[in-house]
Amino acid sequence: LLYGYSNARVRAMKGELLKKPQVLDLLGAKTQNGIIEMLSHTPYKENILSLSLRFKNEELVELALGQNFAYNSQKLLRIAPKPSRRALLAFMERYDILNIKTILLSKRLGKKGEEMAHYTMGAGSLSFGDLKAMWELPDALSVLSYLRYSEIGQKIFAMHSFAKAKESVSGGRDFEQLFGMLDSYYYASATAAIIGTGKDSQLLRSIILSEADAKNALTVLRCKAAGMDTEGALLHLVTFGTLQKGFFESIANEKDMKGAIAKVRSKFGIEESKALSLSIIEAELESRLVATSLRALSFSMMSIGAIVGYLFLKEEEMSNIRKISRGKALGLSDAQISQMLVFA
Template identity: 25%
Template sequence: MRSYLLTKDFFTRLVETPDLEGLHSVLEQTVYRRYLNEAILMKPESPDYDQALLLNMIASFLRILDSTGGEPHRLCRILMSRYDVQNIKTILRGKVGNATPGEILKLMIPVGRVKMDALEQVAGEREIRDCINAIEMLRLRYGRVLQAAYSDYVKKDRDLAVLELAIDKFYYQDNVDKLKDKDANVEMVRQMIVAEIDMRNISTLVRTRGLKLDDEEVENLRIPGGSLEIDQFLELHRLGDLVRIVSEYPDPRTRKLLEKAYAEYHEIDIVAFDKELERETTRRGAAMSNVNVLGIGVIIGYMWLKQNEMANLRIIIRGKMMGRPQADIKNDLFFVGGTEESS
């Protein structure tokens, strides 16, 4: 599967093209050719490159689902269900931002259990309340949890984070419950879910540091199922200081990554932690493809590397559109390959 991904050398060629026209010419040699050409045909004056990249990723992931059966297919469904959560969040955020249904639907990644026709119906509603009612009416699995969280959402000045946290907790708990078997493939998927939970909880600790919250409020912010026990999570929050949270984080590997993020913190603020946490998840996903070349790890590796490829392509395309120096664009790219990594 990794043979379908672009190499680091190829990305260097893309960055070194003189303009968007040159970039498009090089990308015509890749699997993105059809999607980019369609984007140009539909809107020659300002092609929607983001949509073109997204359509390619959707097609790639649907091919994975079509080519698997039995237990591998079930595990792939679990992996793809992360996009159900992303799609619902995107719709809710779109409603808050007064986006049109068309603008929202262009961002959908319908590779999970929630199909495009259902997403279209939900996105077509006017208000958050209407969207939640539609989700429940369609008997989508997130309807009940959103209904249960709605009153709290209203009480907290319609803070969308309340609804998003409720969805996340349900999503992670539901999938952890489905991954109890001792099978090696199940364990790899479980490890990725746990890694995501850990990264989310770390992000929460960083963002809420120094806030005067009681233990019950802090505990409610934690997503269960990760490697941080509740007592550890509470203790880290009580430290209240970013330096101490980093230095006293219990897992050495994660502590090292947080130290790297903190070194960039004063330059790019909290974004430094988001960047390193996302990259760590990509590293772990990519590493799965080396665990068992005949198992689900190959699919996990491909999925996370494909997402990273998309992110790198967006950086290059936007950089070209903005006229950014090549050195700055290269500095923002991130690659994982074997034991060698660069950014």
């Protein structure tokens, strides 16, 4: 009874998710207006209508996706039974971390707030007011100073040195050290919030740790592609996950990217491929993680399991639509965009 109502509501919400053929239909649209027209016949209709007088083209698509995701995330928090909320809130801090990274990255790239604001996800503990305020700040150091006094910022900098965070954004650095701090905070916070030793708790922890493994593998591949040596690449690992440091060292020590990518594919059970693009291996890892997580979550008896399963599917849907919209705006071919899409 405790979880019956919320699980029924989540099943109903899953029924509103776009099916794979609907997403692929978007890929066939010739223009942004074509994508918008198709989305206006889906559960995104109200979001499109409410924003269409002020925004156009891919910006309208981005904002409609973000608004819809925020609405559904808040709905999940309302229907989740009280025993599940602490773990759910900690899990949803992943969106805070993603938003913070996006804002910091935009500052490093010299982008204006209004150019990038629609790339944030309206979920997590940071309000739209907080996000807007950070977007309007002049640089990364100002963002960190603002973040320091937010609820999540206080928790992050209780775990990691604020002085080191400031140092990591100075002198034209690439922010990887800071991003590692943010990721480490999330993995520590989320796993600590999932209390208990039952199968469901162990399952959720294992999903989060698997994400950390995939992130570390991608980090080492990116460092190797950038010409970084093994020692430097290993410094960027987050200290969570199930895979040993020796595995990541072996990736970095491969003589070329082909060998490194093959080793990652083999470890994560991904089919061999001639494709060596990091964006493709990232999509392959994401697809593998979503598929295995959803398969495991389908056996969960807790509402938190059903809710997390829905969030994975909703993230996947939103990410695919964004890739299609952005890809077309950048002039990519349908074949190029299709390689980046993820379906569980």
